[in-house]
Amino acid sequence: MVFKVVADLGQLSTIREFVTETATALGVDPAVFDDLRLAVDEAVTNVLTHGYDGSGDIELDVSADGSDLIIRLSDQAPPFDSTLTKSAGSRPPELKEKPGGFGLFLIERAMDKLVHRKLDNGNELTMIKCGVIGGSAASDTS
Amino acid sequence: MSGNLEIGISREDGDKAVAIMRLTGPLDANTQGTLEEKAREAIDGGAEYLLLDMSAVEYLGSAGMRAIHAITTMLSPDEPGMRSSRLRVVSPSPAAAKIFKTLGFDTFIDIHNNVDEAIASL
Numbered sequence: 215m216v217f218k219v220v221a222d223l224g225q226l227s228t229i230r231e232f233v234t235e236t237a238t239a240l241g242v243d244p245a246v247f248d249d250l251r252l253a254v255d256e257a258v259t260n261v262l263t264h265g266y267d268g269s270g271d272i273e274l275d276v277s278a279d280g281s282d283l284i285i286r287l288s289d290q291a292p293p294f295d296s297t298l299t300k301s302a303g304s305r306p307p308e309l310k311e312k313p314g315g316f317g318l319f320l321i322e323r324a325m326d327k328l329v330h331r332k333l334d335n336g337n338e339l340t341m342i343k344c345g346v347i348g349g350s351a352a353s354d355t356s
Numbered sequence: 357m358s359g360n361l362e363i364g365i366s367r368e369d370g371d372k373a374v375a376i377m378r379l380t381g382p383l384d385a386n387t388q389g390t391l392e393e394k395a396r397e398a399i400d401g402g403a404e405y406l407l408l409d410m411s412a413v414e415y416l417g418s419a420g421m422r423a424i425h426a427i428t429t430m431l432s433p434d435e436p437g438m439r440s441s442r443l444r445v446v447s448p449s450p451a452a453a454k455i456f457k458t459l460g461f462d463t464f465i466d467i468h469n470n471v472d473e474a475i476a477s478l
Contacts, residue, residue, distance in 0.1 A: 223386040227359030230382075230415060247450040255417050259385040306460040316418035316459055323458055 218294050222269040223262055229274065230255055233285075236276040242283055243346045249324035250285070253341050256317035256324075257287050264339065265291025273275070283343045285325075290336040361387035361413050363394045367398040367403070372478055375403035376471060380412040383420030392422045399430050404442060406431060411447035416455055423463065 215236045216253060219225060226251065237250055266289070275286040307315035322328065325332045325343040361381040375398035383391060395406060406427060410416070423474040424445075431442040445467045448456065456462045468474035 222386075224359055226384050226386050227415075228384055248454075252417060252451075252455075255384060255415070259417070259419060263385065304460065312359065316421055318419055320455065320458065 217274040217276075219272060220269065221258060221262060221272045226255055226258065229258055232274065233276065237283065240272050240276070240278045240283065242323060242343075246343055246346050250283070251345065253321045253324040254285060254287070256321050257339055257341065260317050261287065261289045262335070265289055265294070265349065278347050279346045281345045281349070283346050285341045285343075286338060287341070288336060288338040293332045294330060294337050301316070357388055358385075361390050361475060364391065365394065365398060368475060372405055373403050374405040374407060375399075375401075376407045376409060378409040378412070382415040383410075383413050383423065384415060384417045385419035385449065388419040391420070392426050395423075395427045395430060404431075405444070405478055406442065407444045407446055407471060410445045410449070410452060411472060413449065413452060416448065416452040418455075418459075419426040421455060421459055421461060424465070428465070442469055445478065446471050446474050 215257065217229070217231075217232045222331040233254045234247055234251050237247055238244075242250070258272060258274075258337075261272060268297065271290050273288045275284075275288075277284050277286075303319075307319055321341065325341040326344045329340040331340070359382060361379060361383060364378040364380075366376045366378075368376060377391075377394060377398065379391070381387065398406060408424070413420075424443075428443055444457070445465055445466055447469060448467065453462075453467065456465070456467065466474070466477060468477065
C-alpha cells in the first residue's frame with residue numbers, strides 16, 4: 215500500500231496512523247506496531263528536517279515479502295549527507311547541549327535491516343522487519 | 357487522531373514549588389516545541405521542580421526526548437552531566453519507557469508510577 219503526500223511535521227500523526235492501518239491489513243503481529251510507528255516517524259522526521267526545509271514530497275510504500283514487512287520511504291530531497299546514513303553505533307548518542315542522532319539510533323533498534331539508496335532525484339530508505347507476518351513474530355521486540 | 361499535544365498545568369506549592377504537567381497527545385517533532393515552551397513558562401513562573409505526567413502520551417519519539425533533555429537543562433543549567441534531580445516522569449507507556457531506556461535517559465531521570473509517588477520523592 216502506498217501513501218503519497220506533500221508532508222510536513224503536522225502530518226506525522228496521520229502518517230503513523232497509516233502505518234498502523236496498513237500493518238493491520240497485512241496481518242503484521244501487533245506486538246511490533248510501536249516499533250514500526252517509531253521507525254517511520256523518525257525516518258520521515260529526518261527527511262523533513264534534514265532533507266527538506268520542513269515540508270516536501272514523500273512516498274511511503276508498505277508491503278509484505280513472505281513473513282517480512284518492507285517499508286520503503288522515498289523523497290525528492292537533495293542526496294543524503296552520508297553522515298546521516300552511517301550507523302548510529304551500539305551506544306546511545308552522547309548527551310550534549312543539543313543532542314542529535316537519537317532518531318537513527320532508534321530506527322536501527324526498531325527495525326532489522328536498513329538500506330539507503332540515492333535516487334536520480336532523491337533518496338530511498340528501505341526498512342525491513344523480519345518474521346512478523348503470519349503467525350507468531352520471530353523478531354525480538356523486547 | 358489529533359496531532360496536537362495538550363498540556364494541563366497545576367501547581368503544588370508546599371515545601372517545594374512543583375509544576376505538574378499533564379500531557380495528552382503525541383510528543384513528536386511537531387509538538388516538541390509546545391512542551392519546551394510550556395516548561396519554560398512554568399519555570400519562569402517560579403516552579404523549581406517539574407513532574408511530567410505521561411500517562412496520556414500516545415506516542416513518544418526522539419524529538420520528545422530532546423524536549424525532555426532540554427527541560428533538564430532549563431531546570432539545572434549549572435548541573436554538570438545533564439543529571440537533573442528536579443525533573444520527574446510519571447507513568448510513561450511501555451513503548452515510551454522503552455525509549456527512555458534505549459536512549460539511556462532512565463539513568464538520570466527518575467520514573468514513577470503515579471504523581472503522589474513522584475511528589476514524595478522530591
